Amino acid sequence: MRVLLCFLLLSVCLATGQTAPEYRWSRQQVGDSAELLTLFHRGDRDVPLLSVLRDTLADHDPANDRIMYVWLLTYSKLTLPQRMLAAVPFFYWRVSKGSIASAKEPKPLLNMVAPTYPVFSDAARTILQWTLLDPMTTPIRASSRAYRTNEVDHERLHLEEAIGYLRRAPVDVPGALTSAELHTVAARLELRKRMLGGFVSQTRAEKIGEQQAYEEERVRARNWELLRQCAEKTGLIFEPLDLGQPTADYGMLWFDPDAPRPTNPATIAPVWKLLSLRNPWTDERLPKWKGFTADRRFDEAGRLLPADAAEGQTRRLIPLGIYSLLYPKVPLLMVDFRDARHVRNHEMAQRTINEITAGVIGISHFTNWYYYAGADLYDFVASRHGRAMVQTSRLECYSRFRVALMLDSSLAPDLRSDIQKRVNALAVNPLEASPEREFEAAQQRYEHLTEDAADGFLLGRVQKARRAEVADFGRSNGALAWDGFVHLVTFGKYTRRAPSATFATLDRNRRSIAGPITEVAAGAP
Amino acid sequence: MRGIGRAGAHCALTCLLLLASMAANAAEPVRLLVFEIDGLNADLLYQNMDAGNLPSFERIFRENGTVFENFYTRGISLSAPSWSILDTGHHAIIRGNVEYDRYTGHVYDYLNFFPFYLGNARQRAADMPGAEVLDRAGIPLVIDQFGPEHTYQSFQLFQRGVRWTTLERVLKDRFSKKSFISMLEDGGAPPLNQLWARETEVDVGRALQNPAITYIDFYTGDMDHEGHATSQPEALFAELKRLDGLAGRLWKAVQDSGSADRTVFIVVSDHGMNNVAGIISQAFSIPDLLASAEGGGHHVITNRHELSDFKLKGLDPMVHRVINASANSYYLAGQESEYPTAWVDVDGNERASIHLRNNDLNQIHILLQQLARKELAPNVRRAAAIYLSEVIDRHRSGWATIADQLEEELKAEGAVIDREKQETAAIPKKHFSKPSSGEDQQRIRLVQELEDRERERNEYEAYIGRLRALLTFEPDRLRPFTRKISDLVPELSLGDNNSVYDLQNYIVGPAAGGLVLDGSGRLDVQRSFRFVDYFRLLAAQRVRNNPQPALSSKPVDFSITALPSESGQAYWIYDDADNQLLETVDSQGRISVHPVCELREDRDGTVHSTPQPWRAGLPLHLFEDPALDTAGVDRAEWLSQPHTEREWYAAVHRTAYSNAVIGITEQFGPLRIGNVPGVLGRYELRKRQLVQPDIQVFAADHWNFNVRNFNPGGNHGAFFRISTHSVWMLAGAGVKKADVTVPCDSLNFTSTILSIAGKQVPMPDRVMTIPSGP
Numbered sequence A: 001m002r003v004l005l006c007f008l009l010l011s012v013c014l015a016t017g018q019t020a021p022e023y024r025w026s027r028q029q030v031g032d033s034a035e036l037l038t039l040f041h042r043g044d045r046d047v048p049l050l051s052v053l054r055d056t057l058a059d060h061d062p063a064n065d066r067i068m069y070v071w072l073l074t075y076s077k078l079t080l081p082q083r084m085l086a087a088v089p090f091f092y093w094r095v096s097k098g099s100i101a102s103a104k105e106p107k108p109l110l111n112m113v114a115p116t117y118p119v120f121s122d123a124a125r126t127i128l129q130w131t132l133l134d135p136m137t138t139p140i141r142a143s144s145r146a147y148r149t150n151e152v153d154h155e156r157l158h159l160e161e162a163i164g165y166l167r168r169a170p171v172d173v174p175g176a177l178t179s180a181e182l183h184t185v186a187a188r189l190e191l192r193k194r195m196l197g198g199f200v201s202q203t204r205a206e207k208i209g210e211q212q213a214y215e216e217e218r219v220r221a222r223n224w225e226l227l228r229q230c231a232e233k234t235g236l237i238f239e240p241l242d243l244g245q246p247t248a249d250y251g252m253l254w255f256d257p258d259a260p261r262p263t264n265p266a267t268i269a270p271v272w273k274l275l276s277l278r279n280p281w282t283d284e285r286l287p288k289w290k291g292f293t294a295d296r297r298f299d300e301a302g303r304l305l306p307a308d309a310a311e312g313q314t315r316r317l318i319p320l321g322i323y324s325l326l327y328p329k330v331p332l333l334m335v336d337f338r339d340a341r342h343v344r345n346h347e348m349a350q351r352t353i354n355e356i357t358a359g360v361i362g363i364s365h366f367t368n369w370y371y372y373a374g375a376d377l378y379d380f381v382a383s384r385h386g387r388a389m390v391q392t393s394r395l396e397c398y399s400r401f402r403v404a405l406m407l408d409s410s411l412a413p414d415l416r417s418d419i420q421k422r423v424n425a426l427a428v429n430p431l432e433a434s435p436e437r438e439f440e441a442a443q444q445r446y447e448h449l450t451e452d453a454a455d456g457f458l459l460g461r462v463q464k465a466r467r468a469e470v471a472d473f474g475r476s477n478g479a480l481a482w483d484g485f486v487h488l489v490t491f492g493k494y495t496r497r498a499p500s501a502t503f504a505t506l507d508r509n510r511r512s513i514a515g516p517i518t519e520v521a522a523g524a525p
Numbered sequence B: 001m002r003g004i005g006r007a008g009a010h011c012a013l014t015c016l017l018l019l020a021s022m023a024a025n026a027a028e029p030v031r032l033l034v035f036e037i038d039g040l041n042a043d044l045l046y047q048n049m050d051a052g053n054l055p056s057f058e059r060i061f062r063e064n065g066t067v068f069e070n071f072y073t074r075g076i077s078l079s080a081p082s083w084s085i086l087d088t089g090h091h092a093i094i095r096g097n098v099e100y101d102r103y104t105g106h107v108y109d110y111l112n113f114f115p116f117y118l119g120n121a122r123q124r125a126a127d128m129p130g131a132e133v134l135d136r137a138g139i140p141l142v143i144d145q146f147g148p149e150h151t152y153q154s155f156q157l158f159q160r161g162v163r164w165t166t167l168e169r170v171l172k173d174r175f176s177k178k179s180f181i182s183m184l185e186d187g188g189a190p191p192l193n194q195l196w197a198r199e200t201e202v203d204v205g206r207a208l209q210n211p212a213i214t215y216i217d218f219y220t221g222d223m224d225h226e227g228h229a230t231s232q233p234e235a236l237f238a239e240l241k242r243l244d245g246l247a248g249r250l251w252k253a254v255q256d257s258g259s260a261d262r263t264v265f266i267v268v269s270d271h272g273m274n275n276v277a278g279i280i281s282q283a284f285s286i287p288d289l290l291a292s293a294e295g296g297g298h299h300v301i302t303n304r305h306e307l308s309d310f311k312l313k314g315l316d317p318m319v320h321r322v323i324n325a326s327a328n329s330y331y332l333a334g335q336e337s338e339y340p341t342a343w344v345d346v347d348g349n350e351r352a353s354i355h356l357r358n359n360d361l362n363q364i365h366i367l368l369q370q371l372a373r374k375e376l377a378p379n380v381r382r383a384a385a386i387y388l389s390e391v392i393d394r395h396r397s398g399w400a401t402i403a404d405q406l407e408e409e410l411k412a413e414g415a416v417i418d419r420e421k422q423e424t425a426a427i428p429k430k431h432f433s434k435p436s437s438g439e440d441q442q443r444i445r446l447v448q449e450l451e452d453r454e455r456e457r458n459e460y461e462a463y464i465g466r467l468r469a470l471l472t473f474e475p476d477r478l479r480p481f482t483r484k485i486s487d488l489v490p491e492l493s494l495g496d497n498n499s500v501y502d503l504q505n506y507i508v509g510p511a512a513g514g515l516v517l518d519g520s521g522r523l524d525v526q527r528s529f530r531f532v533d534y535f536r537l538l539a540a541q542r543v544r545n546n547p548q549p550a551l552s553s554k555p556v557d558f559s560i561t562a563l564p565s566e567s568g569q570a571y572w573i574y575d576d577a578d579n580q581l582l583e584t585v586d587s588q589g590r591i592s593v594h595p596v597c598e599l600r601e602d603r604d605g606t607v608h609s610t611p612q613p614w615r616a617g618l619p620l621h622l623f624e625d626p627a628l629d630t631a632g633v634d635r636a637e638w639l640s641q642p643h644t645e646r647e648w649y650a651a652v653h654r655t656a657y658s659n660a661v662i663g664i665t666e667q668f669g670p671l672r673i674g675n676v677p678g679v680l681g682r683y684e685l686r687k688r689q690l691v692q693p694d695i696q697v698f699a700a701d702h703w704n705f706n707v708r709n710f711n712p713g714g715n716h717g718a719f720f721r722i723s724t725h726s727v728w729m730l731a732g733a734g735v736k737k738a739d740v741t742v743p744c745d746s747l748n749f750t751s752t753i754l755s756i757a758g759k760q761v762p763m764p765d766r767v768m769t770i771p772s773g774p
Helices: A002-015 A080-086 A117-133 A138-168 A179-191 A202-234 A269-275 A342-361 A369-384 A391-407 A413-424 A435-454 A457-472 A477-489 A503-514 A519-523 B002-025 B042-050 B055-062 B079-086 B113-121 B129-136 B164-174 B177-186 B192-209 B222-229 B233-256 B286-291 B359-371 B378-426 B438-471 B500-504 B534-539 B635-640 B645-652 B660-668 B678-689 B746-756
Strands: A023-030 A034-041 A047-055 A066-072 A237-241 A250-255 A294-298 A313-324 A332-336 B031-037 B066-068 B098-100 B107-109 B215-220 B263-269 B300-302 B322-324 B342-345 B351-356 B506-510 B529-532 B556-563 B569-574 B580-585 B591-601 B607-611 B695-699 B728-731 B738-740
Touching (some): A034 A435, A047 A435, A066 A138, A066 A179, A066 A457, A138 A179, A138 A342, A138 A391, A202 A269, A202 B233, A313 A391, A332 A342, A332 A391, A342 A391, A391 A435, B055 B233, B055 B728, B079 B746, B192 B215, B286 B342, B359 B378, B359 B506, B500 B591, B534 B556, B556 B660, B569 B660, B580 B660, B645 B660
Parallel strands (some): B300 B342
Antiparallel strands (some): A023 A034, A034 A047, B066 B728, B342 B351, B556 B695, B591 B607
16 A cells, blocks of 8 residues: 555656655665665765664564664764863864764664653753752863753754754655654654653654644744745845755845835834844945845846846845744844854853853752743743744754755855855854764765664664563553663663564554554544 | 525425424424534535545535535635624624724724633623624624523634633643643643633533533634644645544534434534645735835724734733834824824735725814914915815715714613613622623623723714814914814724725825915815825735745735715726726626726716726636636626626636625625614614725735734635635535535525524525435
8 A cells, every 4th residue: 555655656746747856765674674764865976864773573564663763874973072172161163073983883863762761861960960060169060061061952953953854855655754754753853852752652752743844834934924024124135045955944135235225214123133134224334245246137026036047137136144944933044144253142142141150150940040030031022022042943943054055056156155154153062063074974874874784783773672662562651761760770781671572562562552543533423 | 686585495495394304303403513613725625525534524524414515705705704694694794803993993803802701701791892793783693593501602703601611621731730741741731722622522512412402513713723824735634634533523422412313513614715835925014005105104003013923012912903103104293192094904814904094084184284383374374274164064064964863873872871771780799700601691791781882972972072073163264273183183083984086086194395375376285285096006016025936026916995886886896007897786686897997086976987898807807717607608798797696606606716796795785784773773883884994905816914923824815716615514414415516605504504493594595405304
């Protein structure tokens, strides 16, 4: 049935003349009962981005398949100098390009069979910080907090990167993830950022993943329209940017010096705040602008035509800013062409405040709750006025933008290079690697992984994971929490596993989790 | 109409047969379970049903029930007007999601639940504003025919009373331990609307178990919200699947209730939604246009804050009137609180209604300002004073009549107020913290009505006071005017509607050079004032930032306004100077549509226009629409003839603008109130007439006028088929499997279901045939 569906979808794609998608999956068999699926970005040389290990139980029925591990192939191993610099408070620079791939099997980004384990390791680190490190001297508190913040941000950066790839990946075609699998994996990656996210059940995870995908599209469409309206009110020109992706996740604002000025400067003042831009109509530098400009064409109705348009009236435009449309509330300024340090300074300022209050002064959420209540109130008011106050969401937008830009081939090379330089300046985490190095190393990691798949190493992992899955089946969250605790205190040496895991048992368990009875079927007459 | 009458009689007979058949099956009365889905597009639903994606809907209705394939919103495809027809079976007297009383500035905000809930908790409001308006106009709701003890009504726009117990359970769920853990796990507790739906489902299940309850409805706005937020097919389908599951469970509850043989399960939606995958709906701001210099520099009233998500004031749930000051006003700078001169209802997405202050009130205001200037030249002062007297004289008879009639009406209203005061005084001051019983609600209703009547009396008396003052005003030709302008020109009031002449020659301020005299020493009106032709202005709008090739750069499709007509009704549909339609309805109810150009109205009301042949490019695009079905008759010939409503329906309902020709007559036609006798009836009719806008503007495809926030998904409000094509299906209690393809609309729906229930039918000739039998 699945093959038939895939064939039909493929036929429709071919019939409608759609161009080949930017991403493709490759499949490699792991033993006779699992497969390694790798997502590639197409280009002059295809880049492997992400791999997932799917346990198929040696049959062709997708109903009992399960994704077990996820590898982000661009995820660099941290070097010692990187780690040391990450512990230096107020150090906001990326100094290393990142490590090259080691000969070892890359570490999975996510273990889908035991999603609760990271909950305990995170909790332990937090407790350690509060109880042991925070009461110590200021240098220890400040450096330990700085390290922890950088580490968490670094992980979040890559979790979001993986989610971004998955959201663009083809689904429900031969050799690809099904949409249900994709939603579940994306949700697990997202839930990894939540305090108790690991305890969310598999069926709920799929729904959460589905809802997140819809929400992302709602946010994108809303920001797209907000940015367009702001451009219209302020006399600027809005151009959606897809950066080679299926949807325009970014927007560019251009300034046409010869266009009529907006006639209502007083009423559009709040719009500049929303855009985080200074009014270009009163900017004395723009008439003498020496930066990048583009000669673009417009149709008779004044509509900006694509960059490769051959006809239409030509005007010289100055780029003002690039926005991510994925930030939950407003379009997020990623690049300010008139002020290279604008976005970076804003990011650094917020980090500095956090480090001073929590790291240096040692303000605590428990004893100094009123400070945090006040800070939250300030953030709320500022966000009601259109400021992007959520640092984690900003980081996620940055994560998507840096790789999208790296993979893009749609922008003019000189513009792309200009943007790339500005985006590189946004890296404030010493743990971060350069995207160029990450993509270089991804190929090597992919090769290591395929070797492991071929020599049976991965199959060994799968078999262990199956035993753990059988052992966990039907256990309550409390029991799982206890297992997680024991796993933690034994430094990962103890993992609860069943003595054996037959395909029949796994098949029965997985089918019962998926549940054949849906609300619709139950309610049908 | 005659055709409809005959067909209607046949249909009524069929319904009687159905009723008899049901009565034979069960001695107890027929029970209606109505699943009301806001914003569900019929094509979206039916296509997914046919594809087998919605098993419950398919099995209940497609395989075992009756589906009305061509059911349309009557009038504009907007929630408040549409539900007002569906919930009453009467022609629309509510014609927008928000309406403004032009004399008093009172805002009828039909969509805002918060003031109602707060009012109900404070024992000051028993009904949603829409239900109040219908009550005062003597138009009963469908549920009124069943009585409160036989009704379960869920939360909705035309709601009576609040089910506090349901709300209490929803809040308990929202703040339960389970929700808290869910927040820690995945960062989000179940949204309120889901909890609300779950609790309402529980209530409906209980109501079905109660044999005394014969009318149950279940309203959901989730599809509408999702459709506005996104056009992503997967997201819309996920919402459809949820509704399908809910329909399945409701049907099962009917089967388990023990009264399945006498329960008719009905699904209805109030309008469709213009969702097209891959298209983002773009907004055009009419308030910004009206506030701009070219738009007249109006201070603009809206019912919500513009971009309210980015304002702290946007958090105010009680907001119903927002004044947007213009920095471009030509004569009212800084007076936005007293004299906002444009009131806009943009809460309709694909359509907006515009009220502008009466053109002659503008003239009077400007002239009084000029006359107050000490440095005004004596000859100019004299000419201005003479002209001001002429302006007042033009209205003398009309204003006197209005003042006299309104005073008479307020006197009758005073008698009602006295009676209600006595009744409310007799109510024991008992404390009822959660008004839940019908008796409690009736008490609150009386208190609320009394308050409303007293407020109205005070506000209209204030307006009459200004009219009388203007009628007795004699401008001084020699000395500066020293009185307060607000003694003569009412604040926060627009006065009477503008004529087409006014709107084509609308005065927005004095001319740059001030008042100018002509050769004979009289005021040169053309050179003394700034004018705007609003039809041309709206048509001339172009948007530069329009990145989607599928969208026109012209955001306004057309505007419509009613014209004076001795023979019946006349409506002008204006695309631009060359592309216009004139729609008329004769005394027999036959509708004609004529292409015209360069239509203009003289000050005396005479309308001039140049007829055109039928061709492509006219508003509504009927001539070139491949779906126009003239039954083989030449298109131009068919379109040039008058036709009955039913004939028009058959010809146009599949076109891009579906039933626009009929919808225009509903939206702009004469108002018909219910059974309110005598002077009070005239008063209620007047109040409804006072909320009618000057112009209604319709957005081009995939454009919208929402300024509050964003509706990047789909929108509705216009006459596009995708926005008007709605859902009507029914099953159970002997209803047979059938696909009804005869086009019908909201008026047919209500009369038909009331007929099935054996209740009084508001329009017997609108009852549709429901196949039934063993």
